[in-house]
Amino acid sequence: MEVSDLRVALFSGNYNYVRDGANQALNRLTGYLQKNGARVRIYSPKSPNPAFPSIGKVIGVPAIPFPGRAEYRMPLGITPKVQRDLKDFGANIFHISSPEFLGHRAVTLARRWNVPVVASVHTRFETYFRYYNMAFLEPAIEAVIRRLYRRCDAIFAPSESMAQVLREQRMSYDVGIWSRGVETDIFNPARRDPVWRRALGIRDDEPVIAFIGRIVMEKGLDVFAESIDVLRRSGVRSRVLVIGEGPARQWFQGRLPDDAIFTGFQRGDDLARAIASADMLLNPSVTETFGNVTLEAMACGLPVIAARATGSLSLVEEGVTGRLIRPGASEQFAQALRRYCEDPGARAEAGAAGRATSERYSWDAVNGALVEGYLRIIRHREAGGMPISRPR
Structure with a gap:
């Protein structure tokens, strides 16, 4: 079997109506598959106003707004009409990208129809509840996710550190790596723009600490703000630059110093300019499985101060490209x-080392590795093999 023989049914709870790292990775994967002759069909909730133009044919599935987070939609399952479309498409592999109801239904169908199914892991959903005073739910959520992933032929993590967590959680006995890439021709130190900085009221000699990403509590906003407080109390001069948008923006603005700058959502060249015009990235989140913004910051030549957590552990080299700090340790972050x-x-020095590291991550290489995983699993099934249901 060759890449051009692939017919991939991709299931996503959010393929294009919110712009985040996971969705952009899925769209890049679809583009890579189509460029190499494979056929792809995406099954996801649809929006009349998507956040960005998506790649590939999207078949809508019924969904409702997610409680408390209306910018996301919660798929309700796979209707008979969608099942007929799936049959007509004739997928030879299913790929689920999130452990919600749509993913569970897709795995059930795959097993019923004897079609190989894989899952990609994009975030640590079980940890989100810590940020909404519901940490007691974490073991139950982890158990539900484990049941789903154990029913897949294989799962793919974006970093070796996350793969190790999944192994320790006994999520699967076949854990591969589907990393992430960065466009180093767009994200690079040459994008730094002193004129843009000055227009924001930043002095040339003023160190700028960046937050990059969706402004949501699970990104560690509380630890970020507390770390800035500690730094300010020590008398160190700095400015905060928040690059992104999200539902917790009002809370974050009220919590940060009055001179913090919020750029709103940025993309493409504007995003690269904003990142490269900062001086360092502070990323205290523990929910990422990879950390796209970390890699983009490194490509722009910024040192990264990150939580010692999944994702960052595979990107940031302690004392070389930045610092890895115990999660929640605001004094150490400061x-x-x-x-x-x-x-x-x-x-x-740290920025130059980060730039050199980023040059190892190309999108074609990381997507090619996942496709090789698809082919391995399909060949295994065609040879009469079955998913690994217990340790070897």
């Missing part, structure tokens, strides 16, 4: 920030 604020040489 100490790391202080060093990079006060030592331009250390900033430049």
Whole structure:
């Protein structure tokens, strides 16, 4: 079997109506598959006003707004009409991208129809409940996710650190890697724009600490704000630059210093300019499985101060491309920030090392690795093999 023989049914709870790293990765995968002759059909809730033009044919599935987070939609399942479309398409592999109801139904259908099915892991959903005072639900959510992933032929993590977590959680006995890439021709240090900085009221010698991404509580907004408070109390001069948008923006604006700058949502060249015009990235989140913004910041030549958590552990080299800090340790985050604020040489050295690391991540290479995983699993099934249901 060759790549051009693939017919991939991709199931996503959110393929194009919110722009985030997971959706952009899925769209890039679809583009890569189609470029190489494979056929892809996406099954996802549809929106009359998608956040960005999507790649591939999207078949809508019924969904309702997610309670408390109306920007997301919660799929309700696979209707008979969608099942008929799936049959007509004749997929030879299913790919689910999130552990919600649509993913569960897709896995059930795949097993009923004897079609191989894989899952990609994009975020640590079980940890989200910590940020909404419902941490007691985490073991139950983890158990539900484990049941889903155990029914798949294989699962794919975006980093080795996340793959190890999945193995320790006994999520699957076949865990592969589908990493993420970065466009180094767009994200690079040459995008730094002193004129743009000055227009925002930032002095040339003023260190800028960036937050990049959707402004939601699970990104560690509380730890970010507390770390900035500690840094300010120590008398270190700095500015905060928030690049992104999200439902917790009002809370974040009220929590950060009055001189913090919010750029709103940025994309493409504008996003690259904003990142490269900062001096360091502070990423205290523990929910990422990879950290697209971390890689983009490294490509732009910024040192990264991140939580010692999945994703960052596979990207940030302690003391070389930045610092890895114990999750939630605001005092230690502030100490790391202080060093990079006060030592331009250390900033430049870590930024150059990060840029060199980022050049190893190309989209074609990482998507090609996932496609090889598809082919391996299909060949295994065609040879009479079955999914691994217990440890080897």
